[in-house]
C-alpha cells in the first residue's frame with residue numbers, strides 16, 4: 001500500500017511541537033509556566049508554556065480569537081481586572097503573577113504598545129516626559145536628554161525635533177505609533193510587548209516600524225502579536241502559533257515557516273485556513 005508524499009507528510013505531522021529557546025542556548029528573560037486564563041467560566045488560554053529569549057523578537061501568530069492578545073496582555077498583568085490568570089509568569093526568576101508584586105514597577109520593566117496609536121492629548125515632549133515626571137525625574141536637562149534618546153531610538157527624532165511643543169495628536173499614524181514606542185522605552189523597560197502595532201498603519205509606516213523594532217532588539221526583548229505572516233517572518237527569531245487557546249507550535253521562525261511540524265501550523269502559514 002503506497003501513500004502519496006503529501007499523505008505521508010501529513011501522517012508524520014504532530015499535534016503539538018514546542019522547542020523552547022533555552023534549548024538553543026539563548027538566555028531567557030521571561031517564561032510562562034502552566035498559564036491558564038479565564039474570562040468568567042470561559043477558559044481562553046489552556047496552556048501557555050513559553051520562554052522568551054533575551055534581545056530577540058518573538059512573534060505570536062494564529063487565527064482570530066486564538067488567544068494571542070489574551071496571552072500577551074497577561075504577561076504584564078493588563079488582564080488583571082477582566083480575567084483570572086493562573087500559573088507562573090517568571091520574569092528574571094521572579095513570579096510576577098503573585099499578588100504582592102508592585103504591578104506599577106513591573107510594568108515599567110515590561111512595557112506595552114497597543115494596536116492603535118494612543119498618544120496623550122499633550123505635546124510630543126510631554127507625552128514622553130509625563131511618565132518620567134511621575135517617577136520623580138524633574139530636572140529639565142535630564143528630561144531633555146531622555147526625550148531625545150527615546151525619540152532617537154524610536155526613529156522619530158529627526159522628524160519631530162523642531163516640533164516638540166506641538167500636539168502629538170497632529171502626528172501621522174506611523175509617527176504616533178513610534179511616539180508610543182518612545183514613550184514606552186523612556187522609562188527603560190527590559191521587555192516590550194506589542195499588540196498588532198502596525199495594524200492601523202500604511203505599508204510605508206509599517207516598514208519603518210519594522211526597521212525600528214529590528215534596531216530596538218539590541219536593547220530590549222520584544223514580543224509582538226501580528227496577523228501579518230510576512231511581518232513575523234521578516235522581523236522575528238522565534239514564532240509561537242496559537243490555536244483555540246493553545247500554543248500548538250513554538251520554534252525558530254525559519255522552522256515555523258519552512259518546516260512546520262504541526263499540520264494546523266502548516267495550513268495556517270501557507271494561507272489555507274484562518
Ligand SMILES: Nc1ncnc2c1ncn2[C@@H]1O[C@H](COP(=O)(O)OP(=O)(O)OP(=O)(O)O)[C@@H](O)[C@H]1O
Nearest residue numbers: 039044062063064065066067068069070071082242
Ligand atoms: N474581555 C473579554 N471578555 C470575554 N471574553 C474575551 C475577552 N477578550 C477576549 N475574549 C475571548 O477570548 C478568546 C481569545 O481572544 P483574544 O482577543 O485573546 O484572541 P486573539 O487571538 O488575540 O484574536 P484577534 O487576532 O482577533 O485579536 C476569544 O474567544 C475572545 O472572544
